[in-house]
Amino acid sequence: MPTTTSQFLNGVPELLVLRLLRDKEMYGYELVEAIRAASNDNLSFAEGVIYPVLHSLERDGALSTRRQTVNGRSRVYYSVTPTGKDRFNDLLAHWQHLQSTIATIVKAPHHA
Amino acid sequence: MPDRLEIMREDLLKAGLSPAHVQRYLRELAEHRDDIVAYLIAEGVAPQVAQTEADRRLGSNDALLLPMLANRRFRSLAARWPALVYLAIPVCCQFVLLALGLCLLLLATGTPLRASVLDLGNGLKLLSYAAPVLIGMLMLAFAHRRRATNAWPIAGALSSAVLAAMVSISVLPSLPGQAGEISVAIGFPSLLPLLITGTLVLLPVAIRR
Numbered sequence: 242m243p244t245t246t247s248q249f250l251n252g253v254p255e256l257l258v259l260r261l262l263r264d265k266e267m268y269g270y271e272l273v274e275a276i277r278a279a280s281n282d283n284l285s286f287a288e289g290v291i292y293p294v295l296h297s298l299e300r301d302g303a304l305s306t307r308r309q310t311v312n313g314r315s316r317v318y319y320s321v322t323p324t325g326k327d328r329f330n331d332l333l334a335h336w337q338h339l340q341s342t343i344a345t346i347v348k349a350p351h352h353a
Numbered sequence: 354m355p356d357r358l359e360i361m362r363e364d365l366l367k368a369g370l371s372p373a374h375v376q377r378y379l380r381e382l383a384e385h386r387d388d389i390v391a392y393l394i395a396e397g398v399a400p401q402v403a404q405t406e407a408d409r410r411l412g413s414n415d416a417l418l419l420p421m422l423a424n425r426r427f428r429s430l431a432a433r434w435p436a437l438v439y440l441a442i443p444v445c446c447q448f449v450l451l452a453l454g455l456c457l458l459l460l461a462t463g464t465p466l467r468a469s470v471l472d473l474g475n476g477l478k479l480l481s482y483a484a485p486v487l488i489g490m491l492m493l494a495f496a497h498r499r500r501a502t503n504a505w506p507i508a509g510a511l512s513s514a515v516l517a518a519m520v521s522i523s524v525l526p527s528l529p530g531q532a533g534e535i536s537v538a539i540g541f542p543s544l545l546p547l548l549i550t551g552t553l554v555l556l557p558v559a560i561r562r
Contacts, residue, residue, distance in 0.1 A: 269385050286412075293420035
C-alpha cells in the first residue's frame with residue numbers, strides 16, 4: 242500500500258484508471274470519455290496526461306495492451322492485469338483510509 | 354508551421370526517452386486529438402474551431418511533457434547508462450566478434466578449407482579493422498536517433514579503434530613437415546591502423562558538422 246507522504250494524493254489518477262478499466266478494456270480517448278461520464282463532467286484535466294499514467298501502469302505490469310485497427314484507425318487498448326487488480330485494491334484501501342482520516346479531522350472539534 | 358507534437362518529439366528524445374516510446378506517445382496523442390476533432394465536427398463545430406478546441410483539450414505542451422520527463426523510468430537504457438551502451442557494449446561486441454572469428458578459423462583448419470586458411474586469416478584481419486568502423490558508425494547513428502550527446506559514442510568508437518589497432522593476428526599455413534600457426538597478440542596500438550580506423554569511425558561526426 243502506498244504510504245509515503247509524497248504519494249499523499251498521487252494514486253488518484255491510477256485509482257480512477259484502474260477502476261474504469263477493470264470493467265472493460267478501453268483506448269485512451271474512450272477512457273477519458275468514461276472518466277468524464279462517471280464524474281458528470283466534474284473532473285477536468287488535460288486529456289493527454291492520461292497516457293503517461295497508462296504507460297506507467299503498463300510498465301508496472303498493472304495494465305496490458307493490444308493494438309487493434311478499428312474503422313481504419315489503429316488503437317491501443319488497455320486492460321487490467323491480475324497485478325493491476327491487486328494494485329487497485331491497495332489504492333482503494335489507501336484512498337478510503339485517507340478519506341476517513343480527513344473526515345475525522347474536519348468533523349472533530351478544534352479549540353483555538 | 355510544424356505540428357506541436359513534432360516539436361515535442363525533440364524535447365522528449367533529448368530528455369532520454371527511447372524513440373519507440375516517443376513515437377507511441379505522440380501517436381496516441383495524435384489519435385486522441387483526431388478523435389476529439391471527429392466528435393466535435395459530428396456535433397456541428399467548424400473544422401478549424403474543432404482543431405483548436407482539440408488542441409486545448411489535449412493540454413499544453415508543458416502539461417504533456419512534464420509527466421513524461423519527470424518519470425525517470427521512462428528514460429531509455431542508453432540515457433541511463435550511456436557508458437555501458439556506447440562504450441562497454443561495443444568493445445565487448447568487438448571482442449566477441451574477434452573470438453568468434455578465431456574459433457571459426459581454428460575450426461576451418463580441420464576441414465577442406467584448411468588450404469585457404471591464409472585467405473581466411475586475411476579476411477579475419479580485415480574484419481578486425483572493419484568491425485570497429487561499423488560498430489562505431491552504428492553507435493553514432495544510434496546516438497543521433499536518440500538526440501544523445503556525442504561524447505560517449507565518440508569515446509566508444511575511439512576505444513574500438515584503439516582495440517583494433519592493438520590486436521595483431523598472424524596466420525602461418527602449414528607446410529610439408531611443418532605445422533601451421535595461428536596467433537593473436539595484443540600490444541601497443543599500431544599508429545597507421547589506429548589513424549585509419551579512428552578517422553573512418555569519426556567520419557560521420559565530421560560530415561554531420
